[in-house]
Amino acid sequence: MATGFSFELKATDGKARTGVISTPRGDIRTPAFMPVGTAATVKAMLPESVRATGADILLGNTYHLMLRPTAERIDRLGGLHKFMNWERPILTDSGGFQVMSLSGLRKLTEKGVTFKSHVDGSRHEITPERSMEIQRLLGSDIVMCFDECTPFPATEEQALESMRLSMRWAQRSRDAFGDRPGHALFGIQQGSTFREQREESAEALKSIGFDGYAVGGLAVGEGQEMMFDVLDYAPDMLPVEKPRYLMGVGKPDDIVGAVKRGIDMMDCVLPSRSGRTGQVFTRRGVLNIKNARHQDDPRPLDEECSCPACRNYSRAYLHHTFRAKEIIQSMLLTWHNLHYYQDLMQGMRDAIAAGTFAQWEADFHAKRAEGDI
Ligand SMILES: CN(C)CCSCc1cc(N)cc2c(=O)[nH]c(N)nc12
Numbered sequence: 001m002a003t004g005f006s007f008e009l010k011a012t013d014g015k016a017r018t019g020v021i022s023t024p025r026g027d028i029r030t031p032a033f034m035p036v037g038t039a040a041t042v043k044a045m046l047p048e049s050v051r052a053t054g055a056d057i058l059l060g061n062t063y064h065l066m067l068r069p070t071a072e073r074i075d076r077l078g079g080l081h082k083f084m085n086w087e088r089p090i091l092t093d094s095g096g097f098q099v100m101s102l103s104g105l106r107k108l109t110e111k112g113v114t115f116k117s118h119v120d121g122s123r124h125e126i127t128p129e130r131s132m133e134i135q136r137l138l139g140s141d142i143v144m145c146f147d148e149c150t151p152f153p154a155t156e157e158q159a160l161e162s163m164r165l166s167m168r169w170a171q172r173s174r175d176a177f178g179d180r181p182g183h184a185l186f187g188i189q190q191g192s193t194f195r196e197q198r199e200e201s202a203e204a205l206k207s208i209g210f211d212g213y214a215v216g217g218l219a220v221g222e223g224q225e226m227m228f229d230v231l232d233y234a235p236d237m238l239p240v241e242k243p244r245y246l247m248g249v250g251k252p253d254d255i256v257g258a259v260k261r262g263i264d265m266m267d268c269v270l271p272s273r274s275g276r277t278g279q280v281f282t283r284r285g286v287l288n289i290k291n292a293r294h295q296d297d298p299r300p301l302d303e304e305c306s307c308p309a310c311r312n313y314s315r316a317y318l319h320h321t322f323r324a325k326e327i328i329q330s331m332l333l334t335w336h337n338l339h340y341y342q343d344l345m346q347g348m349r350d351a352i353a354a355g356t357f358a359q360w361e362a363d364f365h366a367k368r369a370e371g372d373i
Contacts, residue, residue: 002211004182007243011353015235015262018352021212021243023141024182025081026088028056030243031259031348033341034091034267039064040074040084043272044330045338047086053307053335054342057089057142059267062134063098066126067119071137079139091267092140093247094131094173094188097149108148110165128172136180144214145173147188149247152220159192166190166216167204174208184211186245189238192217193230202237212243215263219248228257235262252281252344256364259348260357271337276330278322281340284373289333294319307339308332 007030009019021028035042035050038061042050050058060080065071074083081087096113099106103115103124112127126134131146146169150162170187177185187205191197205213215234218227227249235244245265246258255266271281278290282302287294289301297315309318309332321329351360 002179002181002184005184005211007212007241009241011355013352013355013357014260016259016348016352016357017262017264018349019264021264023089023184025090025141026056028089028265029345029349030264031255031345031352032056032265033255033345034059034265035338035341036061036267036269036272037084037086037090038269039068040080042334042338044276044327044334045272047084049335050086050338051088053338054346055338057091058086060090060092060138060140061098062092062095062126062131062138063102065092065138066095066124066134067117067122071134075137075139079137081139089141090138091142091186091245091265092135092138092144094135094144094146095126096131096147097247099126100149100151110168112146112169128169129176132173132176136177136183141182142184142186142212143177144186145170145188145210147190147216149220150190150192150217152192152217152222154192156194156197159190159194160197163190163192163197163201163217167201170205171208174210186210186212186214186243188214188216188247189234190217191234193222193226195233198230198234199237202234206239210242212245212265213238214245214247216247218246219250219254219268224251224254224257227254228261231258231261231263252341253365253368255341255344256348256361259352260361271341272334275333275335275337278329278333279337280333281337282373283340283367284370285368287373289315289318289329290322291319301336302340305336305340305343307336309336 004024006022037058105116107114114125128146135143147166187210189201191201243264246263278288294315300310351357
């Protein structure tokens with residue numbers, strides 16, 4: 001690991017692991033869920049509220065911040081931590097995924113990607129070298145290699161060509177990142193759903209050498225079954241002593257299945273984004289607060305949850321504020337969903353440490369089957 005970074009495995013239970021990533025800005029308890037703060041804010045949340053949910057690290061996005069307010073402006077203002085008032089660790093994605101999913105008029109070459117900003121239509125270029133520069137200007141603690149997230153589905157040839165491009169970009173990312181004590185660089189495995197390609201990608205990344213390794217190219221429409229099929233072998237190809245990050249995942253049962261298969265870190269917009277649409281995650285499954293059945297219900301969202309929404313408000317109130325389009329609705333449902341996700345992670349960390357993960361997983365699924373939420 002880079003100087004100032006270390007990953008200590010505390011316990012394992014089957015393939016599931018729990019540990020701590022120590023960084024100069026604080027420790028990250030694993031398995032960890034990272035709330036997404038795309039445009040330098042976790043939407044509808046103050047940073048201290050994000051911390052209160054139990055988050056040790058949050059995620060930023062190179063693509064969004066390079067367009068607005070620009071990485072140079074954030075650097076001039078003291079870096080992303082100061083800018084957004086979050087002094088704990090920040091991981092930033094490298095921009096390739098967002099460019100391909102958000103921008104227009106894209107042109108991908110060996111050098112990198114040119115594209116038209118979705119904000120104001122201006123033209124931009126992002127390369128491995130530029131991505132490393134942007135993430136350095138932002139001051140992020142964990143930097144992601146510039147990669148191409150192979151679209152799904154892909155033929156074996158398409159996936160192979162895409163993965164090999166990402167491996168060449170991984171080398172260029174490593175060379176451009178240089179030696180930055182206190183900052184980590186993570187490689188991203190590609191290879192779609194093809195085992196031999198996942199192996200080739202893992203070998204290429206290990207020969208370059210990274211502080212952590214992400215499983216990329218999943219949660220791109222392949223579905224949970226196929227994602228788990230890949231996760232049944234792909235994490236094992238990565239160095240056992242380094243953190244493993246599954247990008248863009250996921251629903252609660254995706255997260256449990258990924259931790260069961262050896263994943264240490266995940267991120268997803270689902271708890272925050274869906275909270276704003278009324279979708280609520282509970283220990284008994286998912287409900288949508290806008291449904292009329294909640295309008296007279298005095299109960300909290302989740303009897304076992306200690307978040308401000310569950311401690312102080314009824315479903316009836318949350319239904320009302322949703323219908324009335326009151327701002328507090330986004331605040332309370334986002335807070336609850338992020339708090340639920342962090343409780344899920346804490347439950348798994350405790351179960352792995354106690355050697356009771358199988359029982360914890362059985363209880364997790366049994367409660368959701370009971371319904372009556
Ligand atoms: C807010 N988050 C969705 C952004 C961070 S995770 C984005 C993201 C999601 C998925 N599913 C795959 C990939 C991938 O293969 N490569 C990169 N760089 N990012 C990815």
